[in-house]
Amino acid sequence: MTTEPRPDDVSAPASEAAAGTSPGAPASGRFSRRAFLGAGLGGLAVGALGGAGGTAWARSDGSGSASAAASESPETAYAFYDQVHQAGIQTPQQHHAIFVSYDLTTTDASDLQVLLARWSAAISELQRGQSLGAVQPSHANAVPTDTGEAADLGPNGLTVTIGLGPGVFDHRFGLAEHKPAKFADLPQLPSDQLEKSLTGGDLSLQACAEDPQVAYHAIRDLSRMAQGTAVVRWTVMGFGRASAGKGQTTPRNLMGFKDGTRNIKDDADFQRFVWHDGVDQAWMKGGTYQVARKIQMHIENWDTDYIGDQQNVFGRSKQEGAPLSGTRELDVPDFARKGADGDPAIPATSHVALAAHENNGGLKILRRSYNFTDGMNADGQINAGLLFIAYMNDPAAFVTLQTKLGRVDRLNEYIAHVGSGVFAVPPAPVSGSYVGEALFR
Ligand code: HEM
Numbered sequence: 297m298t299t300e301p302r303p304d305d306v307s308a309p310a311s312e313a314a315a316g317t318s319p320g321a322p323a324s325g326r327f328s329r330r331a332f333l334g335a336g337l338g339g340l341a342v343g344a345l346g347g348a349g350g351t352a353w354a355r356s357d358g359s360g361s362a363s364a365a366a367s368e369s370p371e372t373a374y375a376f377y378d379q380v381h382q383a384g385i386q387t388p389q390q391h392h393a394i395f396v397s398y399d400l401t402t403t404d405a406s407d408l409q410v411l412l413a414r415w416s417a418a419i420s421e422l423q424r425g426q427s428l429g430a431v432q433p434s435h436a437n438a439v440p441t442d443t444g445e446a447a448d449l450g451p452n453g454l455t456v457t458i459g460l461g462p463g464v465f466d467h468r469f470g471l472a473e474h475k476p477a478k479f480a481d482l483p484q485l486p487s488d489q490l491e492k493s494l495t496g497g498d499l500s501l502q503a504c505a506e507d508p509q510v511a512y513h514a515i516r517d518l519s520r521m522a523q524g525t526a527v528v529r530w531t532v533m534g535f536g537r538a539s540a541g542k543g544q545t546t547p548r549n550l551m552g553f554k555d556g557t558r559n560i561k562d563d564a565d566f567q568r569f570v571w572h573d574g575v576d577q578a579w580m581k582g583g584t585y586q587v588a589r590k591i592q593m594h595i596e597n598w599d600t601d602y603i604g605d606q607q608n609v610f611g612r613s614k615q616e617g618a619p620l621s622g623t624r625e626l627d628v629p630d631f632a633r634k635g636a637d638g639d640p641a642i643p644a645t646s647h648v649a650l651a652a653h654e655n656n657g658g659l660k661i662l663r664r665s666y667n668f669t670d671g672m673n674a675d676g677q678i679n680a681g682l683l684f685i686a687y688m689n690d691p692a693a694f695v696t697l698q699t700k701l702g703r704v705d706r707l708n709e710y711i712a713h714v715g716s717g718v719f720a721v722p723p724a725p726v727s728g729s730y731v732g733e734a735l736f737r
Pocket residue numbers: 549551553554555556557558559589591593610612629647648651652653661681682684694697698701711
């Protein structure tokens with residue numbers, strides 16, 4: 297990570313200057329990145345923002361495949377500008393994540409614009425492994441612009457994905473006409489045990505990286521940037537994706553089961569189930585919806601359960617991860633197959649029988665979840681579970697699946713959904729613009 301102090305007034309490239317209009321004039325709906333940085337970031341690395349969004353480094357998310365093993369090199373970097381989709385969705389899943397939901401404290405649309413633009417400029421820098429300005433300012437009485445804990449760590453595959461909650465389209469910002477018809481707060485769902493302090497939010501940031509300190513630094517400095525405009529509502533720190541070369545190819549959740557075996561992997565499925573076509577609202581073309589749930593696991597109960605029951609809960613074997621109708625992890629589940637007792641080999645109320653696309657009219661969602669653990673709860677039980685994050689082009693897909701799961705899933709005995717949020721994720725911005733810019737035109 298570059299930590300050298302840089303001058304505040306480095307000229308932006310000509311193309312960038314042309315892309316922006318009057319600095320600090322939010323009503324125009326179009327800002328130069330330089331204007332945002334000048335608007336309050338002080339020493340942010342304006343000069344380093346040049347170039348068309350990352351041609352010089354490793355990967356472009358739009359063409360990546362989630363099935364590819366994530367690169368664990370500290371040098372892996374993802375471009376932010378000029379991609380079809382925001383990174384952190386189809387991107388191979390990194391090992392660590394921090395999810396944050398924010399409440400907007402402003403009612404001024406131009407404050408929201410400035411925040412989205414400053415976040416966009418900063419995320420582009422962070423994803424390249426750059427600092428957000430001086431870690432050690434030259435004046436002894438100057439406050440460091442970048443908090444410094446990610447200095448020299450490298451980009452580590454960092455992706456930061458911005459989402460907009462339903463509240464962005466309420467009476468506060470004059471954006472109601474841009475609200476997609478299918479977008480609203482999630483309804484109360486069966487088995488929900490949601491805590492108010494862990495539910496909702498006007499904005500979301502999902503930061504994922506191979507190094508947890510890199511993800512933490514991104515969230516810390518982006519939250520700092522939001523001061524006066526937004527405050528953190530709820531947050532979960534996640535870990536635990538599979539490590540290629542470390543013995544796990546499919547990650548395991550904290551119940552010890554392989555999780556992700558039948559996830560969306562093909563580009564065709566991403567097109568069909570994840571990416572928004574923009575027909576309803578053009579600004580969402582190439583975007584998607586994000587559903588985040590904090591799901592508590594009753595670990596102590598689970599750990600006393602017989603293996604036979606554990607396997608019937610999921611409909612899969614524990615060690616191999618095979619459907620109970622087969623023997624290998626990648627065997628296609630046969631939901632009609634009977635066991636020795638004449639009942640379905642995969643119980644009809646097992647998690648996979650209820651969630652499988654074969655039993656839901658072909659419906660699929662992208663799951664991009666992480667394990668979490670956070671000490672002990674007030675009752676002296678382990679506070680741990682799944683930070684469930686899913687992407688889909690219609691939030692009704694989650695509602696359909698969770699309505700069914702919440703009613704009869706055998707897993708419900710061992711889990712509780714305590715946190716929830718739904719967010720519209722716009723496509724990636726072009727260079728000179730910012731995430732969600734089209735909303736303000
Ligand atoms: C703590 C909560 C959860 C745990 C521990 C869990 C775990 C699992 C496991 C072990 C599998 C089988 C392996 C695989 O194909 O990935 C699976 C599959 C699946 N889960 Fe979950 N899951 C949880 C919550 C949810 C929720 C909330 C949803 C959606 C509303 C969901 C949707 C699915 C789907 C669609 C599949 C694929 C089923 C198939 O096609 O075979 N899961 N889950």
